[in-house]
Amino acid sequence: MESFAFLIHPLDVRDVARKFPFTRRLPEKVVEGIFRLVPPMKLSRITGVKTPSSEAEGWFVSCPLTARQMLTLPEKFVYKRLIQTGRIAERLGAKILGLGAFSSVVGDAGITIARNLKIAVTTGNSYTVATAVEGAKEAARLMGHDLKQAHVVILGATGSIGKVCALLLAREVRRMTLVARNKANLEEVARKILYETGLSVKVTDNVKQALADAHVVIAVTSATDAIIGPRDLMPGAVVCDVARPRNVSRQVAAERDDVLVIEGGVIEVPGEVDFHFNFGFPPRTAYACMAETMILALEGRYENFSLGRDITIERVEEISRLAKKHGFKLAGFRSFERAVSKEEIERIRARARQRTGGKTAVN
Secondary structure, eight states: OEEEEEEEOOSSHHHHHHHOGGGGGSOHHHHHHHHHSSOOEEEEEEEEEEOSSOEEEEEEEEOOOOHHHHHHSOHHHHHHHHHHHHHHHHHHTOSEEEEOGGGGTSTTTTHHHHHTOSSEEEOOHHHHHHHHHHHHHHHHHHTTOOTTTSEEEEETTTSHHHHHHHHHHTTTOSEEEEEOSOHHHHHHHHHHHHHHHOOOOEEESOHHHHHTTOSEEEEOOOOSSOOBOTTSSOTTOEEEEOOSSOSBOHHHHHHOSSSEEEESOEEEOSEEEEOSSOSSOOTTEEEHHHHHHHHHHHTTOOSOOSOSSOOOHHHHHHHHHHHHHHTOEEOOEEETTEEEOHHHHHHHHHHHHHHTTTOSSOO
């Protein structure tokens, strides 16, 4: 049987409280201080990942640092904790380790972790890109947007995921804006897109300005707090929020019934998979980054697949092909931990058209 492990960590202290309820009564900084000292651990065994040609088992291994700690604590300390977590996966018998959430963002995006382990490592970013683009395109279609006429915005366009999402979508759109904090890096991505696709894109570090007339948004920044609020989006906008923690505020769901926010990369896993751990998803579904780790294990591809900041289109296309081979696919749409039906999307579309006199959908 093939084997894998997936490294997870609490995004914030609320995630800590799901495993350790007593922490709900403690101040956030106290909880973070305690768990800074807690060693990595095995959380659960993953069973039932099975296709007609292969079967795999795995484990969730946990690094107890929150997203904020991973970004603010000394890099050397964070690497030490992540490598310790990876060595638990090695001892359990995993042959490949997937890096979840901010463990794939820290430092050099997995390269140092891979160098210090005896097993293969992947960030899962290649399949995350593939499913984010696929999901955003399908959601846009259901909301009535023609990509050739729509304004597409990529938030976090200089990151490994955002950059490749932009390159892939630039093949199909005529109007695109890239958003990130570093203007020089943005210009470099824009030049690459122009060279490879012929599309001239706009660049800006002003999120609100870019979103004001955006029809389709892919949000994949490494911000630890929400950067998209209820007043930032036009009626009928589609947002594929790939980031963890989320880039879209929960207030959007509460106050805007005329925009569609979907979670990026929610995948149906083949077989009767049981994670033996509740990470907020329905049965038999997982994040795309988790799925990439499983796909590589099922294929016996124990290699460093998606590492560093330069994810290639070739790798995205390859993991998409392997996903189809083993029966992995998008698991419908979810928004803020709940399923969104096509009927509900149609109602959102109707409200958006009503509030803009039918001018929201680009078709």
